[in-house]
Amino acid sequence: MPIVVNVDVMLAKRKMPSKELAEKLGITAANLSILKTGKAKGIRFDTLEGICKILDCQPGDVLEYVASTR
């Protein structure tokens, strides 16, 4: 998928564990893992808003478009 989720990068920058983010977002650690590994089919605006608020960043910091090489 050409959309890359950079939540783990932002988590590292903010020195926040995944578990804490999952708790603050109100989602399971398994679902956050799906999001981080790029297996998710989509992200809700609510979740994106929560991530931006908690990690004090912009949606562009979390999502990135990488053109596929094919």
Place this chain on the structure above:
Amino acid sequence: MFYNNLLLFCRNKSNYLKMNNVKVVAKVLLYTTRFFAAFYGLLTLYSAICLMTGWFLAFKENGQCFSVLLPLTQESMLTGANNLPYIFFDFLLPLTLYSIFFLLVSNVFKVFTHTKLFTQNGVRHLQWFYLSNLIIPSVAVLLAAMFGMADIEVMVLVMLHFVLGVFVYFLAAIFKQGLYLQNEQDLMI
């Protein structure tokens, strides 16, 4: 904001109540059809034992007809022609198939009792049900016809089962699509 939340709450509550009604109806039908499946199954077993052993069995019209009697009584319960093709294809086979039919129906109703409606298991139960309705009655009638046992009432029943099978085939297709969409939805974080 308050109005929107109230509207959302009312809509969720209404959907919950609707699904709860479906669950209650499905549960009642599940137990009813399970009862019929067990009844037909036991009836088949009892009749087969009586026909094999001669227990609780009476013959009429110079042995041309048989009667399976109620256990420990002389009351006739089931009557049929006393020849092997009739016993197999017009007596034991329909009883067995209706036992299976009610069991498969009960499995379909069981699908609607679960909280999660679209599951792989549910799709499988629907597939079994439509395949059995489309194939088994026709095959059974073909077998019976070989011995000259198929009459018009039976053909009507086969047609009804076929139509039911077609409806459930479409229901299974809806469930398959529902399962696909649900899996997609589960990956929306």
